[in-house]
Amino acid sequence: MYQEMRSERLPYRTDVRWFHTETVTDGTGAPLIIPAVGRDAAVAVMPGVAASAQVEFTISRYDEVRLGNAIWHAWPAGAAEEASADVVSGAVTALRLVSTGESRWEVAL
Numbered sequence: 001m002y003q004e005m006r007s008e009r010l011p012y013r014t015d016v017r018w019f020h021t022e023t024v025t026d027g028t029g030a031p032l033i034i035p036a037v038g039r040d041a042a043v044a045v046m047p048g049v050a051a052s053a054q055v056e057f058t059i060s061r062y063d064e065v066r067l068g069n070a071i072w073h074a075w076p077a078g079a080a081e082e083a084s085a086d087v088v089s090g091a092v093t094a095l096r097l098v099s100t101g102e103s104r105w106e107v108a109l
Contacts, residue, residue, distance in 0.1 A: 021105070021107075024099040025101070043105065054074060054078070055088075
């Protein structure tokens with residue numbers, strides 16, 4: 001299983017933005033496919049009380065992500081125990097959130 005970001009554009013504008021928001025509780029969320037739009041992605045995590053969250057990324061091919069065979073790497077910022085944000089390279093093909101306790105995350109590009 002995998003997820004895809006939702007695209008939106010403002011009225012009378014031609015530029016499209018992509019968004020994702022999710023809550024993960026005690027586990028690993030489904031991979032989120034990152035569209036290849038030539039921009040870096042902004043990622044924010046908000047761990048709940050006594051929770052920690054780790055963003056993982058992959059540069060594996062989309063078919064490897066869909067088949068569950070992607071190679072995952074830990075976010076360089078490390079595990080977050082409080083609200084944190086960072087930018088992820090546009091070369092990343094998918095992200096996922098690993099949470100101990102309940103954590104919420106947002107991704108935009």
